[in-house]
Amino acid sequence: MANSLVQVRVDEQLKEEAAKLYEELGMDLPTAIRIFLKRSIQEKGIPFSMKLTDIQRGSREISAMKRMSQTAEEKGIADMSLEEINQEIQAARQGK
Numbered sequence: 001m002a003n004s005l006v007q008v009r010v011d012e013q014l015k016e017e018a019a020k021l022y023e024e025l026g027m028d029l030p031t032a033i034r035i036f037l038k039r040s041i042q043e044k045g046i047p048f049s050m051k052l053t054d055i056q057r058g059s060r061e062i063s064a065m066k067r068m069s070q071t072a073e074e075k076g077i078a079d080m081s082l083e084e085i086n087q088e089i090q091a092a093r094q095g096k
Contacts, residue, residue, distance in 0.1 A: 006033075 010018075015029070022032040039047040072078040080088070 018032070019029045022029055025032075027035075036047065069078065
């Protein structure tokens with residue numbers, strides 16, 4: 001099968017970071033791009049979620065985690081060990 005050249009412009013830092021990542025995964029950047037294109041064909045679309053609802057849900061979840069972390073800091077329980085947390089849970093279950 002004949003090869004075809006595909007060119008895309010990206011900033012140098014993005015290219016370097018991506019190339020390093022894929023090198024750690026044992027492949028070069030052109031191979032990773034070919035994998036992306038093949039997977040796109042198999043999926044008949046982008047091979048990962050790109051829905052606004054996913055992004056919004058992620059933002060809500062991150063906000064919730066930040067609020068919980070802030071509340072834990074305010075109540076002085078942010079540095080509790082897992083054992084202490086489990087003791088608190090056990091006490092709550094026993095109605096103490």
